[in-house]
Amino acid sequence: MNEIIDNKDTSVLLNWWLNIDKSLLISFFVLSFFGLVISFTIKPGSSLVDEVSIFNAFTIQSAYLVMGINIFILISFIDLKNLKKYAPLLYIVLFILLLATIIPSFGIEKKGSSRWLDFTFITLMPVELIKPIFCIILALTLENKIDKINSKKYFYSFILYILVALILIKQPDIGQLVIVSAIFISSFFLSGFSFPILIIIIVLGFISFIGIYFFNSNVEHRVNSFLSPEQYDISQATRSISAFIEGGFFGVGQGEGKLKNDLQESHTDYIFAVIAEEYGVIGCLIILFLFFYIAYRSFRRAYNEKDHFVQLCLFSLTVYLSLQTLVHAAVNLRLIPSTGMTLPFISYGGSSILGISFTLGLMLLLTKKSHN
Amino acid sequence: MKHYSGKKRIDINQKSFAFTHRYDEDKFYEEKNLNKTSIFLTKINNRLILASLFFAAIFLAISIKLIEINLFNQSENSTLIKSYTEARGNILDRNNNPLTHNIKLANIRINPNKIDNKSNFMMAVTEIFPELDTNNLITRLNKSKSFYLKRNISNYYLQQVYDIGETGIEIESSYLRKYPHKELVSHILGDVDIDNAGIAGIEKSYGAKLSQNIKNNNLVSSIDIQVQHAIRDELLNGIDKYRALGASSILMDINTGEIISMVSLPDYDPNKSYNSSDLKLFNKNTKGIYEFGSVMKTFTVAIGLEENKFDLNSKFPVPKSIKIGKDKISDVHDTCDQSECSVRDIFVKSSNVGTINMVREIGSNLQQIYLGQLGFFDRVNLNIPELSTPKSPDPWSDVSTDSISYGYGLSISPLHLILATATVLNGGYLIEPTFLKSVDKNKKDHIKVFSEETSENMRFLFSQVVADGTAKEAFFTSGNKHIIGGKTGTARTFQAGKYSKDHKLTSFISAFPIHKPEYILLTVFDRPYCSLDGPCYAYASWNAAKVARLTIDRISPILAINSQYKLKNNNLLINTSSQ
Numbered sequence: 001m002n003e004i005i006d007n008k009d010t011s012v013l014l015n016w017w018l019n020i021d022k023s024l025l026i027s028f029f030v031l032s033f034f035g036l037v038i039s040f041t042i043k044p045g046s047s048l049v050d051e052v053s054i055f056n057a058f059t060i061q062s063a064y065l066v067m068g069i070n071i072f073i074l075i076s077f078i079d080l081k082n083l084k085k086y087a088p089l090l091y092i093v094l095f096i097l098l099l100a101t102i103i104p105s106f107g108i109e110k111k112g113s114s115r116w117l118d119f120t121f122i123t124l125m126p127v128e129l130i131k132p133i134f135c136i137i138l139a140l141t142l143e144n145k146i147d148k149i150n151s152k153k154y155f156y157s158f159i160l161y162i163l164v165a166l167i168l169i170k171q172p173d174i175g176q177l178v179i180v181s182a183i184f185i186s187s188f189f190l191s192g193f194s195f196p197i198l199i200i201i202i203v204l205g206f207i208s209f210i211g212i213y214f215f216n217s218n219v220e221h222r223v224n225s226f227l228s229p230e231q232y233d234i235s236q237a238t239r240s241i242s243a244f245i246e247g248g249f250f251g252v253g254q255g256e257g258k259l260k261n262d263l264q265e266s267h268t269d270y271i272f273a274v275i276a277e278e279y280g281v282i283g284c285l286i287i288l289f290l291f292f293y294i295a296y297r298s299f300r301r302a303y304n305e306k307d308h309f310v311q312l313c314l315f316s317l318t319v320y321l322s323l324q325t326l327v328h329a330a331v332n333l334r335l336i337p338s339t340g341m342t343l344p345f346i347s348y349g350g351s352s353i354l355g356i357s358f359t360l361g362l363m364l365l366l367t368k369k370s371h372n
Numbered sequence: 373m374k375h376y377s378g379k380k381r382i383d384i385n386q387k388s389f390a391f392t393h394r395y396d397e398d399k400f401y402e403e404k405n406l407n408k409t410s411i412f413l414t415k416i417n418n419r420l421i422l423a424s425l426f427f428a429a430i431f432l433a434i435s436i437k438l439i440e441i442n443l444f445n446q447s448e449n450s451t452l453i454k455s456y457t458e459a460r461g462n463i464l465d466r467n468n469n470p471l472t473h474n475i476k477l478a479n480i481r482i483n484p485n486k487i488d489n490k491s492n493f494m495m496a497v498t499e500i501f502p503e504l505d506t507n508n509l510i511t512r513l514n515k516s517k518s519f520y521l522k523r524n525i526s527n528y529y530l531q532q533v534y535d536i537g538e539t540g541i542e543i544e545s546s547y548l549r550k551y552p553h554k555e556l557v558s559h560i561l562g563d564v565d566i567d568n569a570g571i572a573g574i575e576k577s578y579g580a581k582l583s584q585n586i587k588n589n590n591l592v593s594s595i596d597i598q599v600q601h602a603i604r605d606e607l608l609n610g611i612d613k614y615r616a617l618g619a620s621s622i623l624m625d626i627n628t629g630e631i632i633s634m635v636s637l638p639d640y641d642p643n644k645s646y647n648s649s650d651l652k653l654f655n656k657n658t659k660g661i662y663e664f665g666s667v668m669k670t671f672t673v674a675i676g677l678e679e680n681k682f683d684l685n686s687k688f689p690v691p692k693s694i695k696i697g698k699d700k701i702s703d704v705h706d707t708c709d710q711s712e713c714s715v716r717d718i719f720v721k722s723s724n725v726g727t728i729n730m731v732r733e734i735g736s737n738l739q740q741i742y743l744g745q746l747g748f749f750d751r752v753n754l755n756i757p758e759l760s761t762p763k764s765p766d767p768w769s770d771v772s773t774d775s776i777s778y779g780y781g782l783s784i785s786p787l788h789l790i791l792a793t794a795t796v797l798n799g800g801y802l803i804e805p806t807f808l809k810s811v812d813k814n815k816k817d818h819i820k821v822f823s824e825e826t827s828e829n830m831r832f833l834f835s836q837v838v839a840d841g842t843a844k845e846a847f848f849t850s851g852n853k854h855i856i857g858g859k860t861g862t863a864r865t866f867q868a869g870k871y872s873k874d875h876k877l878t879s880f881i882s883a884f885p886i887h888k889p890e891y892i893l894l895t896v897f898d899r900p901y902c903s904l905d906g907p908c909y910a911y912a913s914w915n916a917a918k919v920a921r922l923t924i925d926r927i928s929p930i931l932a933i934n935s936q937y938k939l940k941n942n943n944l945l946i947n948t949s950s951q
Binding site: 144190241245248276281284285288291292295296299302303306308311319322326330335 | 415417420430434435437438439441442
């Protein structure tokens with residue numbers, strides 16, 4: 001990777017420019033722009049207010065966004081061969097980091113879950129970084145190879161999934177477990193796995209989530225407060241809905257919203273409602289459309305692709321990006337219980353932005369016109 | 373890899389039944405694979421289309437929901453806003469005395485389309501409300517959108533507006549939130565905005581309950597308004613006497629975590645909070661973080677006792693000064709006559725040097741574990757918005773361990789301090805603070821950090837501080853001194869990069885009755901100076917402890933501390949109350 005960047009040969013740049021999906025690139029830039037605009041208005045909920053001043057929150061967030069933009073551009077320079085070669089190594093490193101979160105002396109516990117690692121200069125949430133690489137690794141395992149019949153590939157990828165899933169249950173981080181499971185299921189789906197069996201797996205998955213509901217008081221509380229908000233003192237979701245109503249179609253204006261003072265997690269889990277209040281339904285629709293367009297470009301490219309590996313990667317990455325967006329929006333609109341999902345590239349948080357820029361970079365890389 | 377089987381192979385591309393052409397095996401498999409690939413590709417592409425449709429449907433559904441909320445939820449919308457204009461639940465103190473009132477007033481809405489004679493209307497209205505901006509009124513009257521002419525007006529004005537006799541005048545009832553006790557409970561109650569939505573304090577955190585449209589939406593809080601008044605009064609006297617910048621105090625039920633009183637001075641009048649300065653709006657007790665000094669020695673001793681690192685009679689060397697990092701630390705007064713002093717003497721006389729030697733016996737690891745369990749690294753779980761997260765050293769060095777042992781280097785809120793001290797003294801149970809009156813006094817399901825024995829020893833030490841230590845002078849003439857235990861703390865405040873010599877934060881934390889504590893009281897003074905009558909010292913023993921003594925003397929009859937105490941010990945008094 002470094003060699004390519006150091007080598008300022010114009011042919012590399014030209015080659016990149018000719019091959020890259022420009023409309024996808026532009027939509028990523030638009031997304032980053034929105035992220036920056038919204039980071040102006042981010043007033044971290046009271047959970048952050050002491051650690052960083054409001055100005056700091058903006059500087060930190062914009063620094064991460066600029067870093068994110070650099071990352072997705074840099075990654076898009078990598079070629080497919082190198083990606084296949086180095087992805088497993090990167091995956092192992094990230095997996096060890098993820099594992100470290102549940103080891104008591106390494107992980108940091110906040111609000112009853114240990115999801116973070118503290119490297120003095122940054123507090124990292126490894127699961128955010130492992131998700132895109134997990135897509136690549138699953139694609140590598142499940143790739144359809146004509147000359148090689150490997151019936152054990154499903155078994156191997158299941159092991160890969162279970163290892164990550166167990167760590168996420170231990171943390172516990174049910175929201176991320178949903179996303180990782182979705183990546184797994186979607187990879188299976190596109191690998192040509194028998195459809196009826198897949199349905200059975202999904203049903204079993206649902207049953208085990210119901211099991212988690214009964215054994216995890218935190219999840220139980222969230223689901224209960226979704227089902228009957230009036231029994232709980234302050235329902236975040238009800239407050240979130242009122243922000244949508246107050247915002248109307250055009251919003252109350254940047255920085256004028258009240259939600260961010262009311263909700264502790266407004267800068268992460270409820271950023272969509274903040275956008276709704278300040279920029280109105282129009283702002284929300286623009287952001288939704290942006291993600292929809294990214295998904296559309298990516299699916300279209302996958303459809304025209306012959307290389308099964310590229311198809312698999314693009315598909316699972318897109319499912320991950322879209323699902324995270326949709327779940328976030330649905331939580332904010334009180335369609336599903338609160339899960340603690342961030343809105344990609346817009347919610348406050350370094351790890352989330354780094355993980356998403358990784359994903360965007362990979363999407364740019366995979367949607368290149370030619371992989372030679 | 374090619375599979376050869378014994379079966380007869382058929383060339384699917386065979387043009388005729390006559391085997392005229394040469395059978396090309398390689399070509400056969402290549403084509404078969406190609407065929408397989410294209411079937412596979414079709415299957416994959418079909419699945420891609422299916423998935424795309426699925427996602428497109430969800431995107432569409434969410435977009436529709438977004439629009440639907442705004443288009444068709446107008447009825448729900450208006451009830452949501454209307455609920456604020458219905459009478460908001462009142463907040464009561466623990467004896468059901470109301471802390472808030474709602475005054476029924478009216479809002480006047482104008483529908484410009486239904487105003488027949490606009491210029492007449494203008495004249496009439498400006499006569500009633502001369503303070504209205506006429507230009508603004510004219511522009512709004514010329515638009516078709518209805519608007520509020522005035523909000524929260526009394527019947528006197530309402531009648532006059534009625535008398536104008538226009539049909540475009542719409543009256544809706546409104547409730548104005550009033551705080552009859554003014555400053556007294558300001559930081560606890562918080563405030564509401566013009567729509568009666570809570571913006572601070574309990575008004576905000578319990579806003580959902582208070583604005584429910586049910587018959588009894590009152591909230592019974594844990595506050596005792598009589599005690600609150602007594603404590604605030606004593607603190608104000610203290611500020612006056614010791615010329616302090618501010619003061620704060622918390623009185624809490626040591627077993628249940630109910631906050632009986634919480635005062636932060638300076639405070640503000642919530643009835644006109646719009647012209648209060650940030651300084652006044654700031655709740656020192658929950659939002660401020662400070663280094664408290666010697667009151668933190670409680671935890672060093674308690675950890676050592678709990679871990680059997682030493683007992684009350686263990687001796688530690690107390691030299692004139694001790695080095696931590698680059699600095700030399702010394703004591704204000706002699707701890708005992710010998711070069712080695714007992715744990716009791718070190719605590720009672722509040723020796724920094726001795727405490728540092730104790731923590732070195734305990735070690736950094738145990739210290740961090742216990743301080744973590746006591747909640748010193750996290751935000752307190754109390755249901756008001758104004759909370760703060762402590763500042764702990766990062767990385768945690770040996771110097772941190774030493775300095776935190778006697779109260780520097782770890783900034784916490786007064787609420788953190790009182791909760792952790794309550795745990796040390798109440799038998800070792802962690803408690804959660806609350807503003808709600810609770811009936812459950814059962815501690816069984818609480819986490820236990822310290823043993824009963826450690827807690828008993830700490831209570832003994834606290835009582836010794838009052839009987840024979842740094843707080844002796846303050847309580848000397850108090851009739852309650854035998855039932856009080858406490859600890860003083862004087863900390864230099866950190867200003868402009870160094871610890872100031874002149875500016876101090878003094879505190880006194882006390883529990884009573886100390887043999888079986890029921891209440892815990894923290895009194896803090898911000899930058900006090902010496903009183904004008906008496907020697908010029910600004911230590912906690914000269915101000916915070918003295919104010920605490922006056923406070924306890926004044927509130928103990930309200931809390932009926934003495935009578936309970938005597939009833940239990942001497943059986944001299946018969947408690948005739950129904951409780």
